[in-house]
Amino acid sequence: MVAAAAFWSATGDAMAGKANDTLVVAFQRGILSADYTFNTKREDIIHSELIDDGLFYIPPDTLKPVPLAAKSAKWIDDTTLDVTIREGIKFHDGSPLTADDVVYTYQWTLNPKGKTRRHKQYKVWIKSVEKIGPLVVRFKLKAPYPLAETSLGRSVPLRKKGAFDAIAKTGEEPRILEINGIGPYRLVKLEPGKQSVYERFEGYYKGSPKGRPAIKTIIIRGIPDWGTQQAEVMRGGIDVMYAVPTDVAESVAATRRAVHTSGPTMRVGFLVIDAMGRSGKDHPLTKLDVRRAMMHAINREAIVKYMVKGRAKVIHAACHPAQFGCPTDVRKYEYNPAKAKALLKAAGYGSGANIDIWAYREKEVAEAIAADLTTVGFKVNLRYVKLTALNKARKDGKIQAYFGTWGSGGVADASAIATRHWLPNDDRNMSGDPKVSEYIVGAERTNDPAKRKALYDNGFKLIAEQVYWAPLYAFTMNYITSTDTAFVAPEDGLLRPYLMKWK
Known part of the structure; x- marks a missing residue:
């Protein structure tokens, strides 16, 4: 992390763009905390999908869940789901993902003392979570729930066993600046609300439906003012503007110095x-x-x-x-x-x-x-x-x-x-x-x-x-992208920077 942080400090936003393999994304609200477990905003989802994986994945074209960290899922009956975890998945610290980690993550989510944003949502339908093999986890449901696989996807990022132990001792909602995820990028720097820097994780597992990212470095900047974002994209300081008001998007596109894409x-x-x-x-x-x-x-x-x-x-x-x-x-x-x-x-x-x-x-x-x-x-x-x-x-x-x-x-x-x-x-x-x-x-x-x-x-x-x-x-x-950026608007309106490429 130190080397990457030094890189950012030395280069700043001048390194944005294709020539330096660094994609800079601007949000009106920057990332405040590294762990999506304790957050709910759309920007936090986008941040989490860079550094985290859940058991399932929602592709931007079909919007139907497919196994991600899970290798497979089998319904034993209407209220029993067995999930087998992929072999070879590593956390960013190099340690392997196991059933113990998955059980720990969900038991923390179900625990009201965990103070997660998903507790009430999951407590309604999950009765219990247990390990039944080194890489197999059983979810017992309180009643049939047709969205179980969807809900086991994006909303709960997987954490290493023990990750929340320090939080449990204090009982306070944390402001987390570092994270040990399993996603396609690792977080190397976070200045809350201002900027977060991500580098491609070379140990990311093969076979992930997310694929291997094409871009090495991604930076998210918090820039509340649309006028400032416009100026930055014009001068090459950022590559992507997201959730842009229509009048702003049309104004930028009229200059032909950036591309306006509208999506559903x-x-x-x-x-x-x-x-x-x-x-x-x-x-x-x-x-x-x-x-x-x-x-x-x-x-x-x-x-x-x-x-x-x-x-x-x-x-x-x-x-x-x-x-x-x-x-x-x-x-x-x-x-x-x-x-x-x-x-x-x-x-x-x-x-x-x-x-x-x-x-x-x-x-x-x-x-x-x-x-x-x-x-x-x-x-x-x-x-x-x-x-x-x-x-x-x-x-x-x-x-x-x-x-x-x-x-x-x-x-x-x-x-x-x-x-x-x-x-x-x-x-x-x-x-x-x-x-x-x-x-x-x-x-x-x-x-x-x-x-x-x-x-x-x-x-x-x-x-x-x-x-x-x-x-x-x-x-x-509405999205604004630099002329060097290849981009296809997703069906659900959620930006996925890890899928973006250079032209």
Whole structure:
């Protein structure tokens, strides 16, 4: 690590680019801690996939899990999964990966004292983890869980047995600056929030579906200001800008000194509507005709075409079209202001309907939605707040509707969005309809794809019919790359620098 750190100090960002085999990536938020075990942000996922591997891998083209650190997986029954680990996998310190390490990692994740960000998520479905051979681990589930292999992939990076022992003694959430992973790169320098430096791990195991990285050194820089990022990519100080606003991306591309690529992402935007009246009995949005008027009033096509742009597209179901179980034949609501006005009048609101809409991001889009609704007779009070304030207001039952988004963690399965929003008695579920929860929860309690699809069909069609949500659009992801960088946009919008190459 010392040699690599000295290299960086001596060369700085002047070493960016093909000539020096160093790819420099800019994020608005830099990496604060080395261990993704204790973090959740998208940047931390990208960082972790450089230095870590999980048991399974989600390829950017198929988005279906395949064995990674695992050699194979065998279902003994609906709630028992045996995972065999690949031979020859080494940690960055040269020690071999064993079943003991995998068991230790997951037992730490399941332990509430571990303070990991994944504890609640995994405790729900994993009953126990045990070693049944030198390279074989058995997972016992509490109930059938169709996303088990997906969940055993990206979210839990494997750690050497004993890696967290020092943390266990202090009981404090750590700020980790060094890490001993098994991924295709090793972390050689971390300045929290500013920069992190990675070098290709020459001992990375053959046969990994990630492949051997083509680029020797990767640097992630935290640069909050888009203008500064623009200037840096123009002068050759960085090679990749990620999650770039459309206007910034178009401005950079117009210079022809960098390349703008738009790709899909699993994130969708929607209005969550208090149909059950938690925020007040008999407010306008408790009426179905009013909710349908809202759908006909919003010009989603114009929002996508003129504001979001790129690969964004209108959605009709309360899920992403690329997700398993997301139906395409739900009830659709075309943009029709005249029909919206007629529905409002039929519901008894010919002189206008007063509603509150909360939002915490995409302010311009929220304002456009409010303007469309105002045109047909809604009297909108748009409340733009921080996410923490919105979450509290929702929990307290004070929200009639809010503009929300969900990225599903990049998972191409409807459960990644549905389960979190339609559980019974959850404050995110403002439908008041037990049938929705019955269908959605039922789809996650069987491993049979046909049964799951049928249950999701019923659930999402009911949501669309009753307008418990107003689905808006699937987002786009904008990338800027240097002219020397070969890049293909992934299907889930998650940047994978270890797959990038030079032209």
